[in-house]
Amino acid sequence: MVERTSERRKEPEPALTAYEQQMRNDNEKLRKKMLGKVIVKGKDVPWEQGRQGLIRFYVWDENWDEMGTPYWRIFINHIKKHSGKHIHQGGLCIYVLEGKGYSTVDGVRYDWEEDDLIVLPIKPDGVEHQHFNLDPGGNAYWMAFIYMPMQEQAGVEFVQVQDHPDWVSRKAGK
Numbered sequence: 689m690v691e692r693t694s695e696r697r698k699e700p701e702p703a704l705t706a707y708e709q710q711m712r713n714d715n716e717k718l719r720k721k722m723l724g725k726v727i728v729k730g731k732d733v734p735w736e737q738g739r740q741g742l743i744r745f746y747v748w749d750e751n752w753d754e755m756g757t758p759y760w761r762i763f764i765n766h767i768k769k770h771s772g773k774h775i776h777q778g779g780l781c782i783y784v785l786e787g788k789g790y791s792t793v794d795g796v797r798y799d800w801e802e803d804d805l806i807v808l809p810i811k812p813d814g815v816e817h818q819h820f821n822l823d824p825g826g827n828a829y830w831m832a833f834i835y836m837p838m839q840e841q842a843g844v845e846f847v848q849v850q851d852h853p854d855w856v857s858r859k860a861g862k
Contacts, residue, residue, distance in 0.1 A: 724756030739851045740772040741765045741819075749836070759836045765819070767828040773818035773850040777842040778808035780834040787828025789821045806830070810842055816849060 704712070728746045735744050745763040752758035765771060767789060788801040793808065794816055800806055808815050821828035851857075 721756050725754050737854055739848050739855045741852045761834040764829055764831045767819050767821040771819040772852040775814040775816045775847040777844045778815040779810040779838055779842055780808050782806040782830045782832045785829040785831055789828045791817055791819045793817045
């Protein structure tokens with residue numbers, strides 16, 4: 689007579705419902721935030737010349753997974769002579785770290801200096817703005833704070849009107 693043996697196999701785990709999967713995702717995001725960076729060292733953040741100016745991105749879309757407070761864009765802009773000019777829906781704050789200058793917002797001049805806060809209003813058709821350094825031999829630096837979920841709800845669209853004078857297009861092969 690042949691002896692029959694059977695092997696008991698573990699039953700597969702039931703598939704997670706959308707609710708359970710969302711709870712798992714939310715808890716994982718919370719865990720990442722609790723373990724996120726507390727300090728971003730300036731020496732680890734490169735200056736980059738872009739169409740809008742010489743900018744240093746401390747927090748942005750590409751490092752949100754490392755941060756304790758994702759979904760922000762936080763960067764410093766070094767205004768040598770002037771920035772580029774662009775249009776977007778506004779809704780951000782710019783804190784002046786050093787220097788003296790002015791910004792044009794929809795064609796109106798607003799003077800600023802160290803320790804001032806520039807607040808760009810939210811406008812459905814966008815806010816055209818550009819920033820100028822009033823001391824050509826000195827430095828002007830400001831730091832921008834943009835909360836991206838609010839920007840996305842405003843339907844933000846960036847339109848570059850005028851490039852920074854030091855910008856060299858990569859498409860031009862220069």
